[in-house]
Amino acid sequence: MLVYGATYFISEVPSPEFWEKDLEEIRKRGMNTVKILAVWEDVEPEESKYRLENHKALLGLCQKVGLDVLLEIRHKNRGFPRWFTKNYPESMMVTAEGYKKLDSACYNNPFYRRSSGRFVKNVVKEFKAYQCLKYWDIWNEPHLNSSGDHFYELNKMVCYCEDCQDGYRKWRAQQQTFNKQTTGDGWQGIDIPVLSRFTRDHRDRLYFMQEVMVNEAKRLYDLVREEDNRPIALHDVFISPVFPAVALGNDDWELANTVDIYGTSCSGPASTGEEGGENFYWFTPMVLDETRSAANGKPWWNSEWHVAGRILPLSANRNRTFETIKKEYFEMLTRGTTGLITWAYRTYSNTFCLVDIYDRTTGTFDHMTQITRRLKEINHFEQREIRKPEVAIVYDPTNQLKIWEETGDSKILHHATESIYKYLYDSNAMIDFIHGLTAGKASQYKAIVIPAPLGLSENMLEALKKYVAQGGVIVSEGCFSYLDGYASSIQGVPAHGFDKIFGIKIADMSPPAPSGKDSALIFKDRDGREFPAVYRHHYELVKTTGAKVLLESETGAKVTLNEYGKGKAIYISGLLFPPTNYSRDEFYNTLAVAGELIVKERDKKNCKLTNNYSILDYVFETLGMKGSLPLAVRRDIFGSLIVYHNNNDAEQMVKEEKDCYDIFSTAKYQSKRDIPLAPGETKVLFRE
Numbered sequence: 001m002l003v004y005g006a007t008y009f010i011s012e013v014p015s016p017e018f019w020e021k022d023l024e025e026i027r028k029r030g031m032n033t034v035k036i037l038a039v040w041e042d043v044e045p046e047e048s049k050y051r052l053e054n055h056k057a058l059l060g061l062c063q064k065v066g067l068d069v070l071l072e073i074r075h076k077n078r079g080f081p082r083w084f085t086k087n088y089p090e091s092m093m094v095t096a097e098g099y100k101k102l103d104s105a106c107y108n109n110p111f112y113r114r115s116s117g118r119f120v121k122n123v124v125k126e127f128k129a130y131q132c133l134k135y136w137d138i139w140n141e142p143h144l145n146s147s148g149d150h151f152y153e154l155n156k157m158v159c160y161c162e163d164c165q166d167g168y169r170k171w172r173a174q175q176q177t178f179n180k181q182t183t184g185d186g187w188q189g190i191d192i193p194v195l196s197r198f199t200r201d202h203r204d205r206l207y208f209m210q211e212v213m214v215n216e217a218k219r220l221y222d223l224v225r226e227e228d229n230r231p232i233a234l235h236d237v238f239i240s241p242v243f244p245a246v247a248l249g250n251d252d253w254e255l256a257n258t259v260d261i262y263g264t265s266c267s268g269p270a271s272t273g274e275e276g277g278e279n280f281y282w283f284t285p286m287v288l289d290e291t292r293s294a295a296n297g298k299p300w301w302n303s304e305w306h307v308a309g310r311i312l313p314l315s316a317n318r319n320r321t322f323e324t325i326k327k328e329y330f331e332m333l334t335r336g337t338t339g340l341i342t343w344a345y346r347t348y349s350n351t352f353c354l355v356d357i358y359d360r361t362t363g364t365f366d367h368m369t370q371i372t373r374r375l376k377e378i379n380h381f382e383q384r385e386i387r388k389p390e391v392a393i394v395y396d397p398t399n400q401l402k403i404w405e406e407t408g409d410s411k412i413l414h415h416a417t418e419s420i421y422k423y424l425y426d427s428n429a430m431i432d433f434i435h436g437l438t439a440g441k442a443s444q445y446k447a448i449v450i451p452a453p454l455g456l457s458e459n460m461l462e463a464l465k466k467y468v469a470q471g472g473v474i475v476s477e478g479c480f481s482y483l484d485g486y487a488s489s490i491q492g493v494p495a496h497g498f499d500k501i502f503g504i505k506i507a508d509m510s511p512p513a514p515s516g517k518d519s520a521l522i523f524k525d526r527d528g529r530e531f532p533a534v535y536r537h538h539y540e541l542v543k544t545t546g547a548k549v550l551l552e553s554e555t556g557a558k559v560t561l562n563e564y565g566k567g568k569a570i571y572i573s574g575l576l577f578p579p580t581n582y583s584r585d586e587f588y589n590t591l592a593v594a595g596e597l598i599v600k601e602r603d604k605k606n607c608k609l610t611n612n613y614s615i616l617d618y619v620f621e622t623l624g625m626k627g628s629l630p631l632a633v634r635r636d637i638f639g640s641l642i643v644y645h646n647n648n649d650a651e652q653m654v655k656e657e658k659d660c661y662d663i664f665s666t667a668k669y670q671s672k673r674d675i676p677l678a679p680g681e682t683k684v685l686f687r688e
């Protein structure tokens, strides 16, 4: 069943008189679920004194009206009780500089564990009798760094309380790499890495904190499970940079592994406050694909669809267009999401609401209702089969941590990944992110693309090696695996046997410069024609030892292709991604430049170039995967529906094999005839 509904934020709803009317309206508009928050401070306003009557009244009304309930148990993130901070000041998280964070208790602290455990248990015991309650959500946006800043700042990093220091020392002493000779006192003598990132120990501390987060998720899960059998969800938020191993200290794959349903808080333009704001069109599908990949076959939700857009103080209610709501709605459905929970129905703060405090319904809510009603009319509301992912992008947290250690830049991997993602998205590929790679999983992909592979984990390297030997295709950016386990550079790059796989050796190199240090590089084809491109400054002297050179510049081979085992390995020297983010038009697409040269090189006599031809297009073509769609037009399926997204700012034409009609305009299109897609349009067609 598609869980579809709105968050009813009890501490922000004006008054109980609204409740029944609001719930009736939610149901009438085709929603089946309400998300209710049991915020710690509201439910337990004084230590061991509970205030439950509001929640019970609301649950009773949901039951009466016929709505299901997802109950989020909120113990962090603005729900932290003041009495706890006052009564247990020694339990608060401590930053690297030694300050106590007054809004966050430490997960390793025994007082926090006792108090939060009692709160969670009591909530479950008190509310589990309500039949309308169908799901629990145990953790809203688990982040180590609660400052809300998603880039790494050492001085704000937590937690350095005594429990965490001891916990880290004991954890460290159990690691294989631990050398007892270096600490005369045994584990008590282990150093705590604080403000320098230039240490393997610091990465270990982040691994340790990731484990702390995962253990906390398991603890919360078990507390609920001891009392009740309903499915348990948890949801993260992915704000740029999308992968949070460095800045937020968590690992989505590991967190997803602890629960029954995984979710994200995924916003469209709400993140910037503007329709079509920076990065919006690429951010949403990428976050959805990441959440789907992290859920690894489990049901996954958008647990906070910030659908309404931010309404800034004193500004007019900023309604969003039908087109953009339709786009987001179908981006989610065609990826197989099983839950769409909007944030929020009615709020005082006047942000992200479907109905405002003056009782005005936003246009956004009307658009959503129109789409939902139409899907119900044609019996297409429930979850449908989705396309199988064809291509995977590697995400390896070890690699992310080593890149940050080497360069001090927590954004390099994000930018490289985002740019590759968008390219594949524009080429109409269904994309997975891979974190752990097993042989069975790898065999489903026609190609695996590896962004910024400076220090991949040994497990990932082994898996990739097997994948190529057995017939897979890898496409890698440069600097391949030149950082060892200590993030020091290795002799003989690419290491770990990848020199044979790529058929090259790196004779000389410099590491990539941090963000903002980009420069223009001139590519040349063999006729001497020059192609300027924006390029992350990096120098790599590539010597081929069997690979075929596809493209070169004045510093030698830039793109090579090698056959290895039954597969192929393509190496793109350097980091070929735009300097800030892909979706800004002013940055020239360097992948496109490389692709153009490759095509010319391959087929000089009969060369039909299109703009934006990329090396990834070349790989697709080599594999027989290249489709007939125009660039930046996507075609997804959702049961009998075909969903087109035209992400170009010009009209595009597509064709279908069968007769079909537009479910929103009822315009009919005959088979094999042109179907126009307006600039930016999402068109949903029913196949006859």
Ligand SMILES: [Zn+2]
Pocket: 093, 094, 106, 107, 108, 109, 159, 160, 161, 162, 163, 164, 165
């Ligand atoms: Zn701590």
